[in-house]
Amino acid sequence: EVGSYSQSVPELASRWQGYIKSGVWELLDSDFWTLPYVFSAMEKRDPNLYDLLRESSLVLFKGDLNYRKLTGETNWPPTHSFHTALDGFHPTNVAILRTLKADTVCGLGPGQAEMVEKKDTDWNLTGKYGLIQFDPVF
Template identity: 45%
Template sequence: MAGLEGSGLVIFKGDLNYRKLTGDVQWPAGTTFEEAMGPLAGKLPILSLRTNKADVIAGLPKELVEKMDSDRETNGWRTNGRWGVITFIPKA
């Protein structure tokens, strides 16, 4: 961790790394990415690039998550690999 603290940007790519950043927890809809990241949030400027392949999701508005979960056209959006999430958290 100490080696990354001076970085201008740390990029995490992939579903597994996203789940590691968020504790692999199925967070309630509307949970912020910062909250899901816990004590790591704000220590580094982080860019997370992910194709959704697991139920874990954070950082999206509650209304959007609920709409995507209930819409037939987006059925399986959390796990089918056809949707993705890009999240940036600046250094505090």
């Protein structure tokens, strides 16, 4: 129920603000984020940013555009490995939170896409479905 989350959201926001103020989390600005390059090009195009990400224990991305840039703007089969789709972009552990609003999706288990498609043929375009994916550095 949506109402049951009303207290936890401000608590979570407060906790996250504390992480930023204390330096546990860091927000990085760079021109690279707004350029038309996929993230696998970062090490070559902006090695300083890539090196900064390497120093982190986790990089958290959000959003459909960032997902598409992570996975190379490629229309992968839904079961294609998320790790492989990153095409060498492995500066550290990577996590992505995403609402699906584009065809690009990968890392699903066998049959998952087909199961959701039976309920909604435009499941990957409507913004009604989302993903949280994680790729650990080995």
